[in-house]
């Protein structure tokens with residue numbers, strides 16, 4: 001099973017503010033949907049709660065929510081108590097590529113396990129309170145980069161980048 005992370009971050013590594021995403025980039029959202037559809041998605045409890053009602057759970061893919069709270073219930077999602085347990089759930093189900101989809105705490109935990117990172121690098125800085133972790137560029141190589149210019153629907157340009165562990 002390939003363990004992947006997928007995220008979008010500003011040029012100052014911001015990924016979130018007040019439990020929300022501080023930009024509106026529809027083509028990036030579409031990229032997230034296309035990349036993760038049909039695959040297990042693993043997320044922190046705060047990320048799950050931040051999803052808008054119509055995307056909670058994210059449709060057409062098994063959702064796994066990570067919490068330390070043994071009483072926690074997440075409608076439409078499986079609840080587990082560690083990232084390792086979440087990875088095990090996907091592995092046992094025969095998943096070929098599992099996606100760690102954040103937020104910040106879970107990405108930090110995920111770096112140790114991930115072999116691939118789908119990172120949308122936005123060419124603007126944002127105010128925020130949650131960051132994508134620094135990762136050692138000596139241990140990761142960029143294998144793909146596709147540019148998306150700004151336009152009437154996208155205030156900022158961005159790149160779809162894929163990194164793989166060396």
Ligand SMILES: NC(=O)c1ccc[n+]([C@@H]2O[C@H](COP(=O)([O-])OP(=O)(O)OC[C@H]3O[C@@H](n4cnc5c(N)ncnc54)[C@H](OP(=O)(O)O)[C@@H]3O)[C@@H](O)[C@H]2O)c1
Nearest residue numbers: 007008016019020044045046047067068102103104105106
């Ligand atoms: N730009 C992007 O690509 C992107 C993607 C996803 C999310 N986000 C943003 O990221 C922000 C949320 O990130 P966050 O860092 O605040 O929270 P998070 O990573 O989504 O969730 C944190 C929660 O995960 C659980 N957790 C963390 N470590 C754990 C461990 N070792 N064992 C078991 N459970 C553990 C805890 O839940 P309990 O407190 O219930 O125990 C913790 O409060 C939001 O602003 C969201 O919009 C951005």
